[in-house]
Amino acid sequence: MRAGLFRPICTNGLVSQIGDFGLLHVPHRGNVIHNVVDGALQIARGFNDITRVVEQMAARTLSDPERRDFAAARCT
Numbered sequence: 329m330r331a332g333l334f335r336p337i338c339t340n341g342l343v344s345q346i347g348d349f350g351l352l353h354v355p356h357r358g359n360v361i362h363n364v365v366d367g368a369l370q371i372a373r374g375f376n377d378i379t380r381v382v383e384q385m386a387a388r389t390l391s392d393p394e395r396r397d398f399a400a401a402r403c404t
Contacts, residue, residue: 331351
């Protein structure tokens with residue numbers, strides 16, 4: 329199971345991950361249903377952290393040099 333932030337990158341529905349907030353491997357043996365539910369609850373507890381990070385990212389304004397650096401890094 330994986331929790332993250334994804335954004336659409338084209339009109340055909342393709343998405344790209346922009347943040348990773350948890351990865352949990354659940355073995356397919358033993359009490360699988362219990363393990364999946366427990367793992368989902370563990371990841372869900374971290375959703376408040378996701379909200380905080382998104383708010384911090386939204387509040388950040390890049391300077392012109394930072395914008396150019398960011399654009400250059402994304403193009404390579």
